[in-house]
Amino acid sequence: MLGVCYYPEHWPRERWAEDARRMRELGLTYVRIGEFAWSCLEPEPGLFDWAWLDEAIETLGQAGLKVVLGTPTATPPKWLIDRHPEILAVDPMGRVRGFGSRRHYSFSSRVYREEARRIVTLLAQRYGQNPHVAGWQTDNEYGCHETTRSYGPEDLRAFRLWLQARYSQIEALNKAWGNVFWSMTYRSFGEIDLPHQTVTEANPAHWLEFYRFSSEQVASFNRMQVEILRAHSPGRFILHNFMGYTPDFDHFKLAQDLDIAGWDSYPLGFTDMDVLPCTAEEKLRYARTGHPDMAAFHHDLYRGVKPRWWVMEQQPGPVNWAHHNPSPAPGMVRLWTWEALAHGAEVVSYFRWRQFPQAQEQFHAGLNRPDFQPDVGFFEAQQVALELQKLGPLPPSSPAPVALVFDYEADWVYRIQPQGRAFVYRDLVWNFYKALRQLGLDVDFVPPGAGLEPYRLVVVPSLPMVSEAALEAFRNFPGPLVWGPRSGSKTEFLSIPPTLPPGPLQDLLPLKVTRVESLRPGLAEPVRWNGQDWPAGVWREWVESGLEPTARFADGRGAIFQHEQRHYLAFWPSQDFLQSYLGAIAHRQGLPTRPLAEGLRLRRRGDWVFAFNYSAQPQTAPAPQGARFVLGSPTLAPYNFCIWKEG
Numbered sequence: 001m002l003g004v005c006y007y008p009e010h011w012p013r014e015r016w017a018e019d020a021r022r023m024r025e026l027g028l029t030y031v032r033i034g035e036f037a038w039s040c041l042e043p044e045p046g047l048f049d050w051a052w053l054d055e056a057i058e059t060l061g062q063a064g065l066k067v068v069l070g071t072p073t074a075t076p077p078k079w080l081i082d083r084h085p086e087i088l089a090v091d092p093m094g095r096v097r098g099f100g101s102r103r104h105y106s107f108s109s110r111v112y113r114e115e116a117r118r119i120v121t122l123l124a125q126r127y128g129q130n131p132h133v134a135g136w137q138t139d140n141e142y143g144c145h146e147t148t149r150s151y152g153p154e155d156l157r158a159f160r161l162w163l164q165a166r167y168s169q170i171e172a173l174n175k176a177w178g179n180v181f182w183s184m185t186y187r188s189f190g191e192i193d194l195p196h197q198t199v200t201e202a203n204p205a206h207w208l209e210f211y212r213f214s215s216e217q218v219a220s221f222n223r224m225q226v227e228i229l230r231a232h233s234p235g236r237f238i239l240h241n242f243m244g245y246t247p248d249f250d251h252f253k254l255a256q257d258l259d260i261a262g263w264d265s266y267p268l269g270f271t272d273m274d275v276l277p278c279t280a281e282e283k284l285r286y287a288r289t290g291h292p293d294m295a296a297f298h299h300d301l302y303r304g305v306k307p308r309w310w311v312m313e314q315q316p317g318p319v320n321w322a323h324h325n326p327s328p329a330p331g332m333v334r335l336w337t338w339e340a341l342a343h344g345a346e347v348v349s350y351f352r353w354r355q356f357p358q359a360q361e362q363f364h365a366g367l368n369r370p371d372f373q374p375d376v377g378f379f380e381a382q383q384v385a386l387e388l389q390k391l392g393p394l395p396p397s398s399p400a401p402v403a404l405v406f407d408y409e410a411d412w413v414y415r416i417q418p419q420g421r422a423f424v425y426r427d428l429v430w431n432f433y434k435a436l437r438q439l440g441l442d443v444d445f446v447p448p449g450a451g452l453e454p455y456r457l458v459v460v461p462s463l464p465m466v467s468e469a470a471l472e473a474f475r476n477f478p479g480p481l482v483w484g485p486r487s488g489s490k491t492e493f494l495s496i497p498p499t500l501p502p503g504p505l506q507d508l509l510p511l512k513v514t515r516v517e518s519l520r521p522g523l524a525e526p527v528r529w530n531g532q533d534w535p536a537g538v539w540r541e542w543v544e545s546g547l548e549p550t551a552r553f554a555d556g557r558g559a560i561f562q563h564e565q566r567h568y569l570a571f572w573p574s575q576d577f578l579q580s581y582l583g584a585i586a587h588r589q590g591l592p593t594r595p596l597a598e599g600l601r602l603r604r605r606g607d608w609v610f611a612f613n614y615s616a617q618p619q620t621a622p623a624p625q626g627a628r629f630v631l632g633s634p635t636l637a638p639y640n641f642c643i644w645k646e647g
Helices: 013-026 051-062 078-083 110-127 153-167 170-177 204-232 251-255 267-272 280-285 294-305 332-342 376-391 408-416 425-438 468-476 503-507 575-588
Strands: 002-005 030-033 066-070 133-137 237-242 260-265 309-314 348-350 402-405 443-446 457-460 481-483 511-518 525-529 532-536 539-545 551-553 558-563 566-569 600-605 608-613 628-631 641-645
Touching: 002 309, 002 376, 013 051, 013 376, 030 051, 051 066, 110 204, 153 170, 153 204, 170 204, 204 237, 204 251, 204 408, 237 251, 237 309, 251 294, 260 294, 267 280, 267 294, 294 309, 294 332, 294 425, 294 443, 309 332, 332 348, 332 376, 332 600, 332 608, 332 641, 348 376, 376 628, 402 425, 408 425, 425 443, 425 575, 457 575, 468 503, 481 575, 525 558, 525 575, 532 575, 539 558
Parallel strands: 002 030, 002 348, 030 066, 066 133, 133 237, 237 260, 260 309, 309 348, 402 443, 402 457, 457 481, 481 566
Antiparallel strands: 511 539, 525 532, 525 551, 551 558, 558 566, 600 608, 608 641, 628 641
């Protein structure tokens, strides 16, 4: 189904009924409203104006639309900030982040938690049983604008309490952190400060615990809202709209309290802003389409975060916030929508119904222009709605053949202690993902410790801390399993394992990493595998093992080790290498691979196969002879797609 984001408070009331009618005529089902409306709902402390929201919900519902009502906690009003300036977050330099945009609060503020509890309770009590309210969105884009972590007095107070609950005794903390080093021993939890603004780097264990604490603060803030909504609005779904790669909090853990994971898809802006890294050439080539793996990566990630997932905001035209903001190529809004559906989205919701001619987002396109006329995206959404109506229900999604183990804590570890500027977890994951997609394979993201039984190949780009649950899942998986560098290299408290890396994985791989090197740009160590030299930069490891290496560095040291079906890569693998290496493993597993032309990507949903052409050139879909096409044909025009049935 399709939806849209709408802001009735932005438009004259006499427009609402017409807007609602046109939404239904367009083929939309869901409308999200209200997530930034606190000052309209409570213009003065304790003085409420519910009438406009009552009318808006009734108007939309009477038109046959289902309302997703947002809690307005992303934008506390000015009067609340003036009363309680301690609500405001503090940046790493100690500067208070002021009022005037959004997300201007600390998750640790006791006052703000109570105020958020109050407004969410009032909303839930008033609209929780409303027949037109189908579900709820909590807050908006947690973590956006680097707002997960705050460094003020409220955060320090909460962090000390969190540490005391976690360690109980200060001696246990000192031992776990290795505080004997540099005379960092504490006498009490009250002596511990936040790990910023130190002369040189702070203790990495201190940083990691602050990252964990900050992540849990986001989850507990969200849980507070969810509990209120469940109490007063039973039977309605609850979701949150996550952002493009925002690793500062653990989305898997937060989503345990949700019914649906939403995410906000802006392929052009994300490509331009290196949300996932793109070369200058890729940014130019895909300036009007987005990188062909950009949206797909996030679709697969958020489907892993929660099996039920939506695109809560789909880019409908130029945005306002990237370095450069071109218009999408003709057909791309339609392609992005269908690509999300191919990856299993229940709903694709466009942001937004109409471009607002004022304030910060006035350059951000909508389905309609500010003069109330349809924009380009309107007609492409209309085409999708007609196609969906014609095709009927899509087949159910099923697990992909390949699992990619993704860990938010791994991202934190390598931000805290990269040991080489270019060692970025995101970039390593991106290499693995692109290689698998270039082979035409579908990918599921799974958290460490998740069951791996449905899969035929498992890849772990890097997992520095291996929990008992993760180790057990690896042990029980009978198929090929590929670990990348630095896996098993750290304990829970960010120290080197007593037996050296890969730590717990030595139960499955008889090897030991005795030294590591980070390599500057231009310094590459060739890896000889399968009769070919593959340049390997960024990182390499020195390994001792009784296993015979299956690939070696030029100096003769082992680069790849295999024990039964378990593989270890002791270097930073490039996408090209991974495409060849993982392709060979997939072939041995009987997994069909199709090395795809540049800009061409595949995705399966049930027995339907989708082919998407991100290229400016016509391409031929790799459909078998005699395939029955559900939509389109084997010849793909630029920025177009097709669907055929397998079997």
